[in-house]
């Protein structure tokens with residue numbers, strides 16, 4: 401009998417003292433494992449149905465309301481954003497990915513869409529087209545902020561802009577479009593809105609606001625003390641608990657609006673009433689960019705949600721806190737085009753944050769019966785043997801324009817495994833192609849519900865499948 405080796409436990413004192421994190425980091429380094437950059441996230445196939453739901457609905461509504469798709473570069477001259485979004489805003493002061501490229505040009509990854517769209521409107525002289533110009537975009541944006549629940553450094557937005565017209569109907573149409581996207585995916589939302597007036601009205605209001613906040617300086621958070629000097633309107637944006645009581649007593653901009661602005665605001669509300677869109681007047685809503693004038697709005701989930709602490713699970717799109725996190729927002733920017741070197745062009749738009757919208761949808765779905773459709777396959781193509789595999793790939797390719805959605809897996813070789821896969825994907829029909837069928841130029845069609853099999857010629861395969869699936 402071999403002698404048993406005795407293992408003795410090493411006393412705690414003798415164990416090398418290394419932090420588990422340091423050990424893991426060392427191992428990772430040895431194996432060259434790369435991690436996601438902080439604040440970045442992968443969009444995984446398991447979430448694809450949510451992404452598709454938002455993209456498809458946004459795109460369909462864009463078509464219905466006659467917005468044309470526009471794609472602008474991820475990289476622009478940094479000054480484009482500095483000038484339009486404005487110094488003193490969080491985006492410009494703290495969050496831009498800004499760097500010199502190899503030619504020494506100061507460039508930035510786009511932190512938002514509107515500035516790029518305005519640049520493009522001017523670059524291509526779009527005032528020569530029939531006005532208004534209605535544009536839809538979808539894509540990633542970059543902000544180097546502190547990652548937390550629902551806040552990433554790369555995130556996606558659906559963005560809608562109407563340039564070249566000013567009318568309460570347009571503002572209402574934009575809010576309706578945003579509202580419709582959520583209605584289409586089944587997420588209840590409400591709109592919070594305000595009117596922040598013209599530059600002159602705002603100037604008078606900001607003077608009053610600054611006086612008010614100066615007197616309360618000692619109650620404010622550090623950021624607000626900076627805002628007081630740099631960009632007082634942003635004081636109303638502060639989410640710190642400590643500053644809330646001060647804000648709640650602050651003067652309200654509606655009281656500084658002249659008659660024209662008030663009328664415009666009233667008319668906008670009449671449209672929303674007619675459309676029966678749920679909205680809340682929010683006198684402290686000012687938005688995070690400097691270019692806004694007149695109507696501003698944000699979209700919030702309209703259901704009870706569980707608050708999530710800062711720093712929530714970084715792998716999952718985190719649940720969000722209803723009161724704090726807007727899903728999207730927008731408003732008018734009637735002077736931006738001119739300020740950026742174009743002709744006087746009133747404009748308005750909005751952007752929806754897709755990660756946050758998906759997080760809210762998932763959260764809502766936990767307690768409410770809504771169905772976000774998973775892309776379904778019509779047919780599973782099962783193959784047997786080398787000849788079967790070769791021929792199957794050819795036939796799958798032949799069906800690519802048929803409109804049928806074909807699933808297959810060449811890594812599975814046994815028929816049993818392939819039928820199991822087909823079963824779990826809930827496809828109604830399976831095609832089976834073995835040695836014999838290759839020789840006879842036929843294929844077996846199996847009805848998964850009844851188990852009935854039928855052999856048909858390969859040339860007739862497409863029409864028989866379509867007939868069985870009622871897709872003629």
Ligand code: AMP
Pocket residue numbers: 512543545550551552553554555556557688725726727728729730751752753754755756757
């Ligand atoms: P904004 O462009 O700042 O008006 O933001 C519009 C929407 O984009 C927000 O309501 C969010 O849904 C989304 N969003 C903005 N910043 C981020 C971020 N850092 N991470 C994830 N989503 C964001």
